[in-house]
Amino acid sequence: MKIAVLTKAIPSYESSIRVDSSGKWIDESVVNYVVNESDSYALEEALQIKESVGGESEVVVVTLGSEANTSKVIKDGLAKGADRGIFIKNESTTTDPLSIAKLFAENLKSENFDLIFSGLQSDDMGSGQTGVLIGEMLGMSTATLAIETQVEGDSIKVKRELESGWFQWVTLPFPSSISIQSGINEPRYPSLKGIMGAKRKELNTLESSPESQNQSFLNLYVPKTEKVTEKIEGDTDTIVVKIMDILKNKLKVI
Amino acid sequence: MVLVVLENQRGNIHPFSLEAVAAGQKFAQELNCELSILCIGEKVDELRTQAQNFKSNKLITAQNSLIDMYSADGYSKVLSDVISSMAPKYVLMGHSYMVRDFVPRVSAKLSIPFVSDIISVDFNNGSPLFSKQVFNAKLATNIEVSSNQALLSFQSAAFSSDDIQEGGPDSEEVFDVQLTEQDIRTQSEPEFQESASGVDLTAAELIVSVGRGVESEDNLPTMQSLADAMGAEVASSRPVVDMGWLPPYRQVGSSGQVVSPKLYFSLGISGAIQHVVGMKGSKNILAINKDEDAPIFEIADYAVIGDLLEIVPKLTEEINNSK
Known part of the structure; x- marks a missing residue:
């Protein structure tokens, strides 16, 4: 079985996010790029399936983006146990999900993957579309927000998360592109052996150029505060006194 | 024309879909165009009965036994056919888990961009801008669409269902659904709720x-x-x-x-x-x-x-x- 895992480099939670001088993108020079959280769950799910199915199974970690931001992402995937990597190089800031999915579809078509896993959404753009778009483009069956998977011969049974505590089982024939919900498993850490071995694994770099975007960012801005917010700062003791005043006298909850 | 797609949530119109109806009425007014509302698939008659209260130009139903239960295959095919046949400028939906599951398929089939998770709309004299949160909500962006058509999904509270104008549709139409068993590759089982133990x-x-x-x-x-x-x-x-x-x-x-x-x-x-x-x-x-x-x-x-x-x-x- 051949499984692709789509993984994306995104700014870490701790990174400072500032709009750059163009007003349309962020200042990448002050950002630390890490693996998108739900992609780690997608990779773990693929590795577990490979381990349980055995045979000539292969997990391929795939990323798209600029060389500077994404190199760590592929290395991380290979160190955790992916067999090889595909890096689709795109130095432009493409934000249109359709354009991004076309680049993936064009470059992955000849691979004929049985399964493509992706995280449910990237925490930077948050569109949550790429995996499903690629699935449609490559004629695959699709499902989203998988919280459990069971491979059964030439098909995969997936427990989809619906809203407010509801679920649904869906059975999809291969080939299938599935987005993985966070929390589905416990992602492994790379072992020292894995990290050393990653350097010897195959990494295929493919050049790409996106077509013109159908939707694009006119600008980026810091969201306006919706409320009048009272800021509470100072040393710990000062803060505690102020919070006590709020809880006791303003809100009267204690 | 703008088209609102209604989603069924266990017998009622999904709350996000109600907000999409309010959005549709606002779009029709701002862009001076007609509003159609589509009831699709599961328990379509329940949707239709409830949607008959909303002011619109046309209320469309699309029903077929093959989409009595939701599947991304069935819904994406039917919605794509409706869009191809009726050519709406904007297709409006709530940003629900179901919309996230099948609407990207429509986007890829028709090469129409899908702007998802919109939090507000600036009508900008007829060329709307759609704002959404990015970078884990630390920033927001205004998105402009350059194609003639777009699929849009709204985050909850982008529009308010309190603003829905009642009055019913000017006309109703049954869409001629073309589906075969080969179109439905996935098998869906009924929705279920896990034991509701725990805390309210x-x-x-x-x-x-x-x-x-x-x-x-x-x-x-x-x-x-x-x-x-x-x-x-x-x-x-x-x-x-x-x-x-x-x-x-x-x-x-x-x-x-x-x-x-x-x-x-x-x-x-x-x-x-x-x-x-x-x-x-x-x-x-x-x-x-x-x-x-x-x-x-x-x-x-x-x-x-x-x-x-x-x-x-x-x-x-x-x-x-x-x-």
Whole structure:
């Protein structure tokens, strides 16, 4: 079985996010790029399936983006146990999900993957579309927000998360592109052996150029505060006194 | 023409779809065009009966036994056919889990961009701009669409269902659905709810909610002590549940419970939109976070910038002493 895992480099939670001088993108020079959280769950799910199915199974970690931001992402995937990597190089800031999915579809078509896993959404753009778009483009069956998977011969049974505590089982024939919900498993850490071995694994770099975007960012801005917010700062003791005043006298909850 | 697609949620129109109806009426007015409403698939008659109350130009039903139960295959084929036949400029939907599941398929089939998770619309004299949150809600963007058509999904509360104008459709139409068994590759089973054990957070007056900022499972008892001192329920954001630190029924957000307590005391929660939709209706929001850019502060009444691991134990002690 051949499984692709789509993984994306995104700014870490701790990174400072500032709009750059163009007003349309962020200042990448002050950002630390890490693996998108739900992609780690997608990779773990693929590795577990490979381990349980055995045979000539292969997990391929795939990323798209600029060389500077994404190199760590592929290395991380290979160190955790992916067999090889595909890096689709795109130095432009493409934000249109359709354009991004076309680049993936064009470059992955000849691979004929049985399964493509992706995280449910990237925490930077948050569109949550790429995996499903690629699935449609490559004629695959699709499902989203998988919280459990069971491979059964030439098909995969997936427990989809619906809203407010509801679920649904869906059975999809291969080939299938599935987005993985966070929390589905416990992602492994790379072992020292894995990290050393990653350097010897195959990494295929493919050049790409996106077509013109159908939707694009006119600008980026810091969201306006919706409320009048009272800021509470100072040393710990000062803060505690102020919070006590709020809880006791303003809100009267204690 | 703008087209609103209604989703069935166990016999009723999905609340997000109601907001999409309000959006559709606003679009039709601002863009001076007609409004059509589409009832599709599951229990279409229930949808149709409820949608007959809404003012629109046309109410369309698309029904076939092959889409009596939801599938991405069936719904994406039928919606694509409706769009090809009727050529709406905008297709409006709620940003529900079902829309996220099948609408990208429509986007790829027809090469029409899908702008998802929109929080507000600037009609901009007839060429609308769509704003959405990006970079984990730390920034927002205005998106412009360059193609003739677009699929749009709205985050909850982008429009209000209170604004729906009643009056019914000018006309009704049954869409001629063309589906064969070969179109449906996936097999869906009925929706189910896991045992509703646990806590009804929606009834809690006071909630102490923890996020990844608590840093370690070992720090949870400290947070629990604060909740105990206040007589509050403990809740959390998704990452805390994903890491197994708290059970899923403690989770607040789009995949958890939606709460509106008198006080929502947020500890180390950044404020991603998936969480915020579950708690922004709280009467008072008090948030502690060491990152002063944390988006939770945009909706907080009281923003405490500091280290919760230092503040919480002292605060708990003070509360206990004051009793």
